[in-house]
Amino acid sequence: MKFNTKTIHGKQKPDAAYGSVMPPIYQTSTFVQSTPGKHKGYAYARSSNPTRHALEDSFASIENGHYGLAFSSGLAAIDAVLKLLKQGDEVIATHDLYGGTYRLFTKLYEKFGVKFHFVDMQNVESIEAYINSNTKLIWIESPTNPMLNIIDIKYTAKIANKHKVVLAVDNTFATPYLQRPLDLGADIVMHSATKYLGGHSDVVMGALIVNDKELAERLYFIQNSSGAICGPQDAFLVLRGIKTLHVRMQRHCENAKAVATFLADHPKIKNVYWPGFKTHPNNNVARVQMKDFGGMVSFTTKENDYKAAIKIVENLRIFALAESLGGVESLTGHPASMTHASIPKDDREKIGIVDSLIRLSIGIEDEADLIADLKQALG
Template sequence: MNSSYCAKIKEKHMKFNTKTIHGGQQNIDPAYGSVMPPIYQTSTYAQTTPGGHKGFEYSRSGNPTRSALESALASIENGEFGIAFGSGLAAIDAVLKLLKAGDEVISTNDLYGGTYRLFTKIFEGFGIKFHFVNMENTNKIEEYINSNTKLIWVETPTNPMMKIIDIKAVATIAKKHNVLLGVDNTFTTPYLQQPLDLGADIVMHSATKYLGGHSDVLLGALIVKDSELANKLYFVQKASGAVCGPQDSFLVLRGLKTLHVRMQRHCENGRTVAEYLAQHQKIERVYWPGFENHPNHNIAREQMKDFGGMISFETKGNSFERAIRIVESLKVFTLAESLGGVESLAGHPASMTHASISKDERDKIGIVDSLIRLSVGIEDVEDLIEDLKQAIG
């Protein structure tokens, strides 16, 4: 019985927190005994004869640091294959390259603006048709499925409206019609939700966010169980070349090792902030799946371990100016795009992350001018509450 097989057997019995540190990893690097995977900052590898190498030929097709990350990503998502890219959008781009002109995609209507832009401004031009559907009621999905449908693309919770989509129910529909199901798991991370175990075919992460966790790296990832699908995606990765470098791979590997403790604090702080905002007399509405009156709260409770640190809220009066005043007045929260870092961030979706979507479309899905999105960090929550108090007034 070989050592890699033994490691796999051992890993199946690991709890999640242990997997973030050891999953998919060699405990000791064979070269010099390094405990952490080294940064192999090289573009190419020596060969003893043409084709005679140690598993790596050229770093676009494979790099030891990136491979270590890909193995770790597969482990924590309970997948078999991890594929790392230069960004989350590069990872989504690779999935779309599995399709051809005439194919159709059904997607969440409340979608990250960058994904929406990629779908509508790039791939629609290549003859792929997209349907943007409110998936809170999964029964509506089948209305859009036909013989050309090849992919269902889901975000849950959605960005920024925090809608919850039943992954198991969508997976049942996808399998019934022989359609791939991809899930953007960026907001929740595998600490809170594991879509492959719920029936998804592909899990995507913008590892720039919670997986890296320190706002210092750009990286994207796909994780799958099926070897045939994995080989197609590895081919796209190699052929298109949107790979991440070894330094970025190392930073995300380092981030993964504290994912579980960070996520626990994100969730604790998120709950406290959400409850504070819900009681504030100047706040109209708070979107957070942990509230019992949140639509599909019961599904969130079933498919998520906790409810995360992402929160959106509207001020009373739907005033653009008031929302801008609040985000500009924050002192501990930083006004910035992105999310998932140790520091708390605030954003105004209508003018930042979702500005590429027209106002009419934004209003239809609830991204009104007064909407503010928070990525609650791991600071002392009392300081975060005080900051919101002074900014909201």
């Protein structure tokens, strides 16, 4: 089954009760048992729910995985992965990653005795220098947030496999439409399903997908024991969103290319970060491991000034100034004061998140309107 078909039919079947094409919203906390311990596959909704089960099957299908898990948020999904670790374990993570992930790593799990190394992974060979007997996890994003750096997932997987280390990939920006990390050798794929998988800015959710049965069972245990599950209404919304993922991503990519090209030619713009440019670091890797280059674009102005950046994002009319990304509507954000404010300023600036950096989530509106909006905001 091809990807575009999987988004609609992958591991899905009509509802057993009445043949409903879409899985019903089973808005219940518990299920009747005929005798203690005997039920029809569902006992208590924290452990499993038919609507969530259908969504988790869809997650697995579109990522070419065997097992999918849905969580209450992307951070809840990441938290479940970190709960695989114990005191004294070490994690190697890309040095430019989502601020919420950085905060979870450094403000919570470091206190529990987990050590984190933040490494520039554009040259993946640098990873091995940080691997020792305590290394249990490599965590990467590709493209990264918000610098859109590209990491060679297949090569990183070879390193992880060589040292028997788990490799987890945050695939939120790319989505399985553009790349499937499990096919490239990763052990765990994570999504903030709030973003492109849901696609309509109306739900908060996280996802994990794996192939290994033992690893899946450990994560299912954590999911049930910790209880950070999504509700059936949210599961229904994301399942519905996935059915149009392929057509939305195609338009996101087309519009992002047009916007990035416009910005690159604008006299007031200094740097444009978009993986599709041949000058973008590891563009050659992106062309191999990705189908297209995604719907995210970041840029800085020649003024290199905080106030100038704030003025631009405040002046945009179609692009809404808001947290998050991946919805049908275009959004803009100022990473230094919004999504990545939890990262110390010196650390932010070392990886390029300067005060003049602006991040754009390119929606599926008409590209001419988006470009006109940027043109008027830039002045």
